[in-house]
Amino acid sequence: MRVPYSYLDRQFAEPDAILADIRELVRRGDYTLGAAVGEFEERYARMLGARHAIGVGSGTEALTLALQAVGVRPGDEVVTAPNTFIASVGAIVAAGARPVFVDVNAEHNIDAALIERAVTPRTRALMPVHLSGNPVDMAAIVEIAQRRRVPIVEDACQAFTAAIGGRAVGTFGEAAGFSLHPLKPLNVWGDAGMIVTDSDTLADHLRLRRNHGLRDRDTVEIFGVNSRLDTLQALVGLHLLDTTGAVTERRIGHARRLDAGLAPLAPHITVPPRRPGVRHAYLTYVVQAQDRDGLVRFLVERGVEAKVHYPVPVHLQPAAKDLGYKPGDFPVCERQAREIVTLPAHQHLTFDQLDYVVEQVTEFYSR
Ligand SMILES: Cc1ncc(COP(=O)(O)O)c(C=O)c1O
Incomplete structure (x- = not known):
């Protein structure tokens, strides 16, 4: 798929x-x-x-x-x-x-x-x-x-x-x-x-x-x-x-389905906390993953276009060198940059496709 x-x-x-x-x-x-x-x-x-x-x-x-x-x-x-x-x-x-x-x-x-x-x-x-x-x-x-x-x-x-x-x-x-x-x-x-x-x-x-x-x-x-x-x-x-309100509602529904499917994969997968009372627009659906790069490669091979937003934090980019920051300055951000993965969750996907994403992530960690 x-x-x-x-x-x-x-x-x-x-x-x-x-x-x-x-x-x-x-x-x-x-x-x-x-x-x-x-x-x-x-x-x-x-x-x-x-x-x-x-x-x-x-x-x-x-x-x-x-x-x-x-x-x-x-x-x-x-x-x-x-x-x-x-x-x-x-x-x-x-x-x-x-x-x-x-x-x-x-x-x-x-x-x-x-x-x-x-x-x-x-x-x-x-x-x-x-x-x-x-x-x-x-x-x-x-x-x-x-x-x-x-x-x-x-x-x-x-x-x-x-x-x-x-x-x-x-x-x-x-x-x-x-x-x-x-x-x-x-x-x-x-x-x-x-x-x-x-x-x-x-x-x-x-x-x-x-x-x-x-x-x-x-x-x-x-x-x-x-x-x-x-x-x-x-x-x-x-x-x-x-149309944007309905699109967001669909994305929220998709995110909930992925959250539910991925939660049992802890600690391999960490779903970020979802604050009550907040409407997350899910422009991107991002979780943290152990062996992130291996997971992304596996998913792409299996037809799931996973991405990373963004693998290098701005303070560690060459453009930022004159600002004087160094690795270790923002440990939470830097750890997340190694672990975050963006999974497709957009409004045009079907539940079958979302369930396939969960199946593939599950298979990666059960090998
Ligand atoms: C967080 C954030 N800020 C600013 C921008 C800049 O928007 P634009 O590409 O329209 O210049 C983007 C998107 O590109 C963004 O994702």
């Missing part, structure tokens, strides 16, 4: 409705900040329960612009987790700041109990990453942020539709960045991102900044950048908004 990791061919197997809208866009030539952008932003914000959504060129740019908008300047520090996708940290560096890492917990998210000791007078933002679509413990982080008077920019790039107690991830800090990349929960046909904020001031500033600082055609109010959400991608996004 084959259990593929990618589902894009299935998801967009019938693209005619989207293509019809794109054909109409080409007829009108409304490519840049067209009407669909405003409509998409408004519906995106409403869906999250936020006042504003500002469409930009990518999730990375959403984070960089949001960090700068809350006041991050060259030489400042931004606290984040070292097990994230490189873009979180790239966004901090692009804003001119120094990433300061904090180790993670058993849920593969930043350990809130360790954040306080990483905060210094130079800390200008906390950037929790809702990795895999699993909400970070935001109550603890909001408490620290308020007490230390440091803004929060949530990296919600992997976590559209995730929530804590019914409140959408991305609405807990001053601002949040979402990615609309093809491998993300709301996935358009190329690069795109969204910044979400409740602040009218931040939203106004970000709308200017993403479009060269132009208040109107001839008035440059501030120096900005070109990071606009394409009208074409907004059209694609509008087609997907209403």
